[in-house]
Amino acid sequence: MKKLIISFLAFSVGLLMLASCTKNDPKVVSNGGTPGTLSASATTVVLVKANSADTTTKVITFTATASQYNFKASVSNALQIDSVGDNWKHPATIAFNVGSLTQGLSTSALNTALLQVVPGGVTSNVNVRVQYALSPEVASYSNAVSLTVTPYTLASYIYLVGALNGWSSSAPDSLVSTTSNGVYTGTFTFPAGAGNNQFLILPAKNFNNKYATNDPTTLVPSATVGYNVPNNFNAPGAGTYTITLNLNTLTIGFK
Structure with missing residues (x-):
């Protein structure tokens, strides 16, 4: 009998707890809000x-x-x-x-x-x-x-002039840095013939300033870059090359 009473009491407490959990407690509900201006x-x-x-x-x-x-x-x-x-x-x-x-x-x-x-x-x-x-x-x-x-584009450009375009600064070929990080690339075709692989790189479409090299012009390819220094760059020879000019390391490369 004692066990029966204890079981009944436990069952009753459980019902009371269940009832308290299923009551409709007040809840905070968003009305979607009124936005500002x-x-x-x-x-x-x-x-x-x-x-x-x-x-x-x-x-x-x-x-x-x-x-x-x-x-x-x-x-x-x-x-x-x-x-x-x-x-x-x-x-x-x-x-x-x-x-x-x-x-x-x-x-x-x-x-x-x-x-x-x-x-x-x-x-x-x-x-x-x-x-x-x-x-x-x-x-x-x-x-x-x-x-x-x-908005402005993040890309920046510099300009290649040489025998391949008649050394004309008015219509130079461009190298592009897509994020203006100082690394510029461009693909160019150099014609056959003595001296036709020589070029300079201009920061603007004029000859006021230039990127060139202190290396001798016989060096193929030139590997170091200087600002307003005397010697032309040299591509490895006739043909098409992708040129990468890195103004952070002052180097130039050909592929």
Whole structure:
């Protein structure tokens, strides 16, 4: 009988615990929130590569108002930038600084974001909005601000002149550094004949300055690079070569 009473008591306690767990406890449910609004300090921005090293000056500043939820919420705010017509499928995202609803962007920061959605060197239209995110699955969005932007391409060029193009600086062949990291490459065809493998590399389309070599002109190929030094470079001979000029190590190579 004692065991029966104990079992009954245990069963009763279990029922009470189950009942307490199945009560309709109050839950906090998001109503989706009311997004804030976004404004920008400019609507047209032309970016200049020469200003890319200046990370202090802001070329544009975005200002948002806070989103409103029906409960106290921790919200992550981020700018989204996308090309017109992409419908926010592949936006570039820039997080706001913690605790701030104002985000200024330098030349390089804005250019980096824009190159994710539009081409460099071309004037394009983009939309910018704020994503207010409670979680990766729950977010609301501000109005979209339209901008006309011209980002610069990261690529930079230098110019090869030689017997292959009549030593003309007006229409030189180019070597390109796709990320402006100081390493330039280009493919060129040198004609047969004495001296036709000689060339110089110009930083601009004129002969004011040049990359050349102190090595003797009989050296094939020249391996060291100097600025405004006297001797021409020499390709290994007639034929097509990919030339790599490394201005970080001051070397030149042929393949």
